[in-house]
Amino acid sequence: MPLGTIVRLLGKQSQMGYLDEVYNSVEDLSSDYFQTKACKAMLLKPLNAASSHCHRLKINIDDTKPREVYVCKDTSCYAHCAFSSVPDTLCKCGKVMEYAGDRPENDAKTAAAGSDNGVFVIGSQKFITTDDLQIGNVKIKVLQTRINSAVLYAEVGHDFVDLVFGLLSVPLGCVTKALSQRLSKGCIDNLYRSIAGSAEGCMGPDYKRMLLAPELAPFFGSGASQILEAAESAPKKIKVDSRFSCFKIGGFSNLGRCREQAYRYNSSYGCNRHEFTYCQNTTKTAEICELDPKLHGVQNSNCDAYVKQGPQSFMVTDDLHVRPLTLDSSLRVVSEGKVQMKDLVEKEVALTKLQIMELQRAALMTCEALSSVLLPPKKKKKNLKHLMY
Structure with a gap:
């Protein structure tokens, strides 16, 4: 399940680090800052590439509708045989695509898979589950205190914001696979290792790969998924028993x-x-092909980006809340931090791939994501009472 879906279903109270703040930032940010209006919808309600299997689970809490089909209703449109699974997608002619119904479920392999009484696991086997569920370089400016105790905020461009927002569309399994042992909070690591180890032989190889290395839905890839080396599913094609204009x-x-x-x-x-x-x-008959919701008509400078490129700067606070950078917002953060201007210092930092991965990990783990990655680790205070003996 994509991380953004988990945050949404838990009412933005997922307690997964500060992904809730990232989600709130996407909600609050105007659609004008994204490549298209559909990009914002993709982050707030990302599609699950394995939804055709997940909907057969006895308990399926994911309420997304991946089978929805949107097409341009203009019969004279020159962009023939194109559809999208995301609302507000723009046709190549510039018109907004409209809902045309849900595509029929015609995946024979998926239907056949239901005959063995399981979805991912083979047959009706029994298991023991323990209580802990065991079975690019980017440049930013950082405003921090002189004594390296905290980061107030970072002044960033669209590329950094895209790395943060794109995390919402990445499946949880991809993050666990990429960050390996560094996700110490919660039980997800144990669950992942169970599939890779003790659950051997309990599921088919295709389903095992689907859980251990899940793919993103078509066109949901971004800089964040590239850093995590998460693959993207191929665009879908649908055959309809009708002329496309009909x-x-x-x-x-x-x-x-x-x-x-x-x-x-x-x-x-x-x-x-x-x-x-x-x-x-x-x-x-007609075969319709899936269109990239990130495309703005026929022009697009970066097909992977959710956030529109431009000179606009953004403010990212230590808890990963993103907003447009203004003088008013800057002064408000400094005031709330109760820090005098003379005690602040601005530094320019070029983030490495490792630091970006650490930031992605921190987004799920801590309420001080920027400080945990950009500042030196805090020294533990010595226990004076212990030294007396």
């Missing part, structure tokens, strides 16, 4: 309109003549 009008609920019978009044004979209203084009 499908635009009728959607999945009225695919038979190409072949329906009708009566027409023929004035030359003064009577009704029974005839078929066949479309002029004899082709009655």
Whole structure:
């Protein structure tokens, strides 16, 4: 399940570090800062690439609808045979795609998989579950205290914000795989190791790979997923039993309109003549291909980015809350931190891949994500009472 889905389903009280703040930041940020309006929807309600399997679970708490199909309803549009699974996606002609129904579930492999009484696990086996669930370089400016005790905020560009926001679309299994033993909070590490170890032989190899190295839904990849080396599923193709222009009008609920019978009044004979209203084009099937929701019409400078490129600077506080950088917001953070200006220092930092991965880990682990990565570790105070003996 994508991290953003977990945060949303838990009412932004997931206690997964400060991902809740990241999610709130996406909600609060105007759509103008994203490549497209659909990009914001992709982060707030990311799709699960394994949804066709997850919906067969006896308990499935994910309420996303990955089978929704949106198409351009303009029958004269030149961008033929394109669809999207994300609302507010722009067609190449510039119009917003509209809902055309839910695509039918026609994956024979998925249907056959349900015959063995399990989804991921083979057969009706029994298990023991213990109480702990065991089975690029980016440049930023940092405003911090002179004594290295805390980071107030970082002044960042769109590239850093995209790395933070993109984490919401990454499946939890990808993060666990990439960060390995560094996710010490909670029981997810134990659950992951159980699938990789003690659960050997209890599930098919395809399902095991799906859990240990889950893929992102098509076009949900970003700089964050690239850092974590998370793969992205191939775009879907759907075959419809209709001409595409008829499908635009009728959607999945009225695919038979190409072949329906009708009566027409023929004035030359003064009577009704029974005839078929066949479309002029004899082709009655179409294959529609999934369109990238991040595309803004036919122009797009960075197909992986959620956040729009530009000169706009953003403020990221220590708890990973993101907002546009303004003088007012800067002064407010300094005031809330109860720090005098003379005690502050600004530093420019070039983050390495390792630091970015540490920041991704910190986003799930601590309420001081920036400080934990950018400042030297705090020295533990010596126990004077112990030294007296």
